Amino acid sequence: MLVVTEKGSVAIAISKAISPSPKTFALKGHILDLDFPEEYNNWRTIDPKELFKAPVKWVVRDFKTYRNLKEVLKNLNGPLILATDNDYEGELIAYEVLQLAKSARNQVKYMRMRFNSTATNELRDAWTRLEPDLNWGWVWKAYFRSKFDLVTGATYTRLLTLSARKNRYPYKLLSWGSCQIPTLWFIYTREMEIRNFKPETYYELKAILNVKGVEVEVFSKPIKDRSQAISLYEKVKDVKEATVSSFESEFFSEHRPLPTDTDVMLQELTKILGISGAKIMSLAEELYADGFISYPRTQTNMWIRMNHKYVLDMLSNTPLSKYVRSGVFQPKNGRKNDNAHPPIYPVKPYLYDDAKGKIWSYIARRYVANVASKDALLKRWRLDVHLKDVAMNNMGRYIIDDGFYEVFPYFKPKDLSQIPEVKPGEFLPVLKVELMEKKTKPPSRLTESDLLKLLEKNGIGTDATRHEYPSKIIARGYAGKKRKTFIITQLGERLIQLLENVNGQLVTPETRRFVEQIMGEVELGKRTVDEALNYALNVYSDLYAKLEAYIRSAKLIL
């Protein structure tokens, strides 16, 4: 018997949960890759469009794992248990193992072990109900994605790269992919919004009031018309008292943060540290490999069977000890669960003040904020007054009790203004009245955090891959970073314009939605994988023909 898992941690969990411990073999993700046969590798002699009809084959990507596994499979006695992750990429990995097994021996008896967490009970339960076969809907769904991305990526990348070179543009590589190009498109559309923005002038009256000894500013509504603004100003500029129309205030809670998943970690840390998500992810993986934090790739933001006492005891020997109220824990849960990994939490102290230390500290502080802190208590207020018959107002908020902001201060609100309570009908001395000329402002450029949120919202990439795309488009020369925000390059801009002139489906998030939609149809058996690939690749081969014709007629305008 042999149990094959997708990664080491699962192999260890299975050996511990099942007795007697079965023999396990841990993969490191995929072992095989789809690729074109070698004769298609010559970019000069093969017309890229031939790749739409070209066969694809499985090639070995990790020879060491491949050889070891094949050796073990040759000597296998009893069934092969496929215990990869319970998702469609896991199903494809199981299929890869099955192919290896079939090439290593005549007869393969296999079972699928399916579990949604590595908790002992769950694994034991899964062990008693091994399934007789793979979920082929999932296998073909993942296979579809893999082949579609390969064929479209290769054809468009080669066409763009070769055309540019033919026109003596010195680009090394002009790549196209169903995730990287929509990522660039978000930066492009924001750039266009900024460039097409026409600032509009408007006016506001500002009055400074003395509210029981505290200076408070109030503002009129924006006024578009200049002469109207001036006449209102003339009316109120010498008014000595404002009358309170209403004053409202109320307490409210700012909830402590949810347990940390990968998406939220990258969105917040790119903001806090100003370094790329890709870099943060690789540092987080080092922290994980060295045992300082739990597994950093997770979509779970709820706690299930978690020993908080152990973590809090560990933290009470660190500089964070003053925030750890021993014995008190009241974690707040989110609703997401990937059924494989817990939220990210600190495992042992990492106390250096380098980039890794800042990441560890963020994870540890967010953990304490979530598990052993209180919600923050704030008060918000709104003051409405009138000067003669001109209505003016302002609103604000301030903190009453810091709560979790003490340990997790990164996003603590600033610009807090306190104000004494007043009653309707009260008169407030006016210290000054001003007429202000203002201009509407364009939207700001996207930060990496904004970009990652957009990718998540639009279903582009997965939680494990999303952070790669912002870095990838910079590496390709399509965009750069300026003061922590993304700015499109001339090359990136021209590339998007070229593709968009041919068809929006080559650049917008629709590109990825199209893929996901057909993946769903394959999973449900509405289309066979062959029909689906035939259909989807035909759509993209027609678009390819249009792009090629456009490039030829325009002599490539990149």
Add this chain to the structure above:
DNA sequence: GCAAGGTC
């Protein structure tokens, strides 16, 4: 030399 998806 192309993609996006796993995992280290």
